[in-house]
Amino acid sequence: MSPTAQTLNEPWGDGRDATRAVDGAAPAPYMNPYLAGIGLGLVLLAAFVIMGRGLGASGAVNAFVAWVVGSLAPAHAQSNAFLAEYLGDGTTHPLKAWLVFEVLGVFAGALLSGLLAHRVRVSVEKGPRVSAGLRLALAFSGGATMAFGAALARGCTSGQALTGGSMLNAGSWVTMLAIFGGAYALAYFVKWQWR
Amino acid sequence: MNTPFYKYGAFGDETSLVVAFVIGIGFGFFLERAGFGSARKLVSQFYLNDLAVFKVMFTAIVTAMLGTTYLAWMGVLDLSLVYLTPTVLWPQLVGGLVLGIGFVIGGYCPGTSVASVATGRLDGLAFVLGLPVGTLLFAEAFPWIRGFYENGSVGVQTLPGVFDLPYGLVVFAVVLMALGGFAGASWIEKKFQPR
Numbered sequence: 507m508s509p510t511a512q513t514l515n516e517p518w519g520d521g522r523d524a525t526r527a528v529d530g531a532a533p534a535p536y537m538n539p540y541l542a543g544i545g546l547g548l549v550l551l552a553a554f555v556i557m558g559r560g561l562g563a564s565g566a567v568n569a570f571v572a573w574v575v576g577s578l579a580p581a582h583a584q585s586n587a588f589l590a591e592y593l594g595d596g597t598t599h600p601l602k603a604w605l606v607f608e609v610l611g612v613f614a615g616a617l618l619s620g621l622l623a624h625r626v627r628v629s630v631e632k633g634p635r636v637s638a639g640l641r642l643a644l645a646f647s648g649g650a651t652m653a654f655g656a657a658l659a660r661g662c663t664s665g666q667a668l669t670g671g672s673m674l675n676a677g678s679w680v681t682m683l684a685i686f687g688g689a690y691a692l693a694y695f696v697k698w699q700w701r
Numbered sequence: 702m703n704t705p706f707y708k709y710g711a712f713g714d715e716t717s718l719v720v721a722f723v724i725g726i727g728f729g730f731f732l733e734r735a736g737f738g739s740a741r742k743l744v745s746q747f748y749l750n751d752l753a754v755f756k757v758m759f760t761a762i763v764t765a766m767l768g769t770t771y772l773a774w775m776g777v778l779d780l781s782l783v784y785l786t787p788t789v790l791w792p793q794l795v796g797g798l799v800l801g802i803g804f805v806i807g808g809y810c811p812g813t814s815v816a817s818v819a820t821g822r823l824d825g826l827a828f829v830l831g832l833p834v835g836t837l838l839f840a841e842a843f844p845w846i847r848g849f850y851e852n853g854s855v856g857v858q859t860l861p862g863v864f865d866l867p868y869g870l871v872v873f874a875v876v877l878m879a880l881g882g883f884a885g886a887s888w889i890e891k892k893f894q895p896r
Contacts, residue, residue, distance in 0.1 A: 543760020611725020648807015649831025659796025684797025
């Protein structure tokens with residue numbers, strides 16, 4: 507069972523009632539990728555011009571973890587050089603960080619777009635050959651793996667590949683090429699999850 | 702007009718958090734518009750039958766890069782005030798590979814997983830819950846991997862600097878590379894279309 511191009515462009519792969527969103531309407535097709543890319547590029551450009559910095563995601567997770575560890579075990583967090591950087595001098599709350607507010611915006615923006623296009627529905631997205639439970643376990647592992655990699659690389663697909671890529675940052679291009687390399691190298695071995 | 706506005710003191714830290722939220726809305730909106738709240742859509746990049754990830758990402762990179770280049774040329778944007786993550790070769794190479802591995806296992810990257818949760822995906826939620834776990838593992842391992850984390854540190858480094866080429870020439874080369882990539886992507890998609 508391999509999906510056709512058409513089913514790929516439907517938002518859910520959970521095999522049940524494949525066309526209806528929470529509001530009962532059929533989902534709209536996705537935006538042309540080049541138009542969406544121009545939109546995304548203009549948002550990134552706005553971040554450069556207004557803030558002098560780009561977009562990110564994994565940095566918000568670092569701030570969150572620093573806050574949790576800092577609350578539960580303050581001395582332990584302060585003695586950890588990686589976490590201490592996100593705790594600062596203690597005068598500002600760790601969650602009062604630029605990337606934390608930006609990521610909250612990402613949630614709001616995606617929800618807005620999803621509702622407008624009738625693409626919001628509770629689902630577990632997966633290929634036909636894996637159970638929902640296994641898919642959730644793999645998604646959890648993938649999240650943990652990417653967070654580890656992002657900490658090592660000093661950023662993820664947002665902060666390094668997209669932001670650093672457009673600023674011609676040398677390390678960002680190394681990270682971006684390595685992301686594609688790692689994903690293509692493993693893709694064959696986890697194809698059963700998706701197809 | 703001097704930009705980045707924030708770096709020239711046009712507004713303070715409190716306002717910058719509002720800016721972060723608004724820019725995040727734009728980021729999340731276009732991620733969802735492009736279909737990047739969907740894990741199967743994202744990983745199709747690695748099975749070659751839908752290269753929207755490449756198309757959107759490189760259109761965004763080229764758009765933002767041409768924007769910053771022209772604005773800098775007109776004297777509106779001071780590129781030296783835009784934050785660049787320092788390059789540390791080896792952890793960024795390995796971190797990138799780990800990011801790619803996590804991407805094809807988990808189906809999302811940190812930014813797109815937020816868009817997937819916003820549109821109701823429970824696998825996206827599992828991915829998001831995995832993120833702080835990976836970060837915590839990294840933070841706890843940090844004292845032992847710190848040597849590697851700093852290995853190959855060359856400070857802030859751009860591609861024009863590394864190859865000793867004019868900035869504009871590298872920008873031009875990236876644009877040509879992207880245009881060639883877009884043409885190649887359409888050809889590859891046709892070739893790998895599942896039947």
